[in-house]
Amino acid sequence: xxxxxxxxxxxxPTSFRWAxxxxxxxxxxxxxxxxxxVFDSDRHPDLGPLRARKALAIGYLSVGEVHRTRSYxxxxxxxxxxxxxxxxxxGAFAVDIRDPRWHARILDELVPAILARGxxxxxxxxxxxxxxxxxxxxxxxxxxxxxxxxxxRAIKRRHPSAIVVLNRGYDILPAVENSIxxxxxxxxxxxxxxxxxxxxxxxxxxxxxxxxxLKEAALRNPKLRLLALEYxxxxxxxxxxxxxxxVRALGFAPYxxxxxxxxxxxxPR
Numbered sequence: 286x287x288x289x290x291x292x293x294x295x296x297x298p299t300s301f302r303w304a305x306x307x308x309x310x311x312x313x314x315x316x317x318x319x320x321x322x323v324f325d326s327d328r329h330p331d332l333g334p335l336r337a338r339k340a341l342a343i344g345y346l347s348v349g350e351v352h353r354t355r356s357y358x359x360x361x362x363x364x365x366x367x368x369x370x371x372x373x374x375x376g377a378f379a380v381d382i383r384d385p386r387w388h389a390r391i392l393d394e395l396v397p398a399i400l401a402r403g404x405x406x407x408x409x410x411x412x413x414x415x416x417x418x419x420x421x422x423x424x425x426x427x428x429x430x431x432x433x434x435x436x437x438r439a440i441k442r443r444h445p446s447a448i449v450v451l452n453r454g455y456d457i458l459p460a461v462e463n464s465i466x467x468x469x470x471x472x473x474x475x476x477x478x479x480x481x482x483x484x485x486x487x488x489x490x491x492x493x494x495x496x497x498x499l500k501e502a503a504l505r506n507p508k509l510r511l512l513a514l515e516y517x518x519x520x521x522x523x524x525x526x527x528x529x530x531x532v533r534a535l536g537f538a539p540y541x542x543x544x545x546x547x548x549x550x551x552x553p554r
Contacts, residue, residue, distance in 0.1 A: 301538040308547040315549040323408045326399045344404035349414025352377045373479050382415040383432040406448025416456045437461045462502045473513040474531050484517045496535045513537035516544045522553040
């Protein structure tokens with residue numbers, strides 16, 4: 286099943302249909318158009334109908350932050366692994382990704398638990414956190430980028446048949462591009478204003494630079510597939526059509542969603 290679907294993505298990358306959904310109320314038929322869906326690994330619909338039609342189910346895993354709703358938040362807090370709260374996502378705290386105890390939790394507990402629930406792989410989010418911390422305070426967070434690279438590589442070594450999807454992580458991409466199957470450009474052609482809770486189109490300079498970087502990685506590793514996640518009000522179907530066409534023209538498989546990712550947004554006909 287996995288080899289067949291990955292073959293489809295590689296042969297027709299921009300026609301691959303995928304989605305992200307972080308809730309559990311949607312009915313199975315809502316996912317019928319998609320070849321792959323990324324779900325919250327703890328709260329999600331029944332994976333059975335998706336797997337029955339040989340679509341991929343990918344489980345979310347935050348590697349650089351821990352949200353207070355996660356069952357292991359209190360343990361991470363007691364262990365002293367948590368740092369500052371993310372101002373854009375209240376309740377999410379950066380984690381010291383260099384700590385061996387955090388690597389052990391991800392490799393020995395979190396990834397195996399996600400795969401045991403029936404997911405075909407993991408969606409690695411917040412991989413930029415360690416690099417951002419090291420960039421802001423090199424003395425305090427030296428080694429955070431290298432620790433992130435080592436963790437991503439270790440996940441693939443432990444689970445070579447699992448699909449690994451990297452969200453952004455452009456700074457570490459050259460070092461991990463052979464340890465992942467897909468890379469996601471989040472907000473490639475759009476930008477979300479958290480203060481005003483609104484969307485706008487990103488300047489061409491942004492998507493030109495990002496798409497060039499990702500395409501270079503795909504040239505070095507032809508098996509690497511390129512995805513793009515955009516945020517836009519779903520009622521604006523004309524703009525959704527424009528965004529889908531623009532992203533596909535850049536060579537990415539697109540999905541346009543609400544910023545909360547709690548609705549299944551079909552592509553306009």
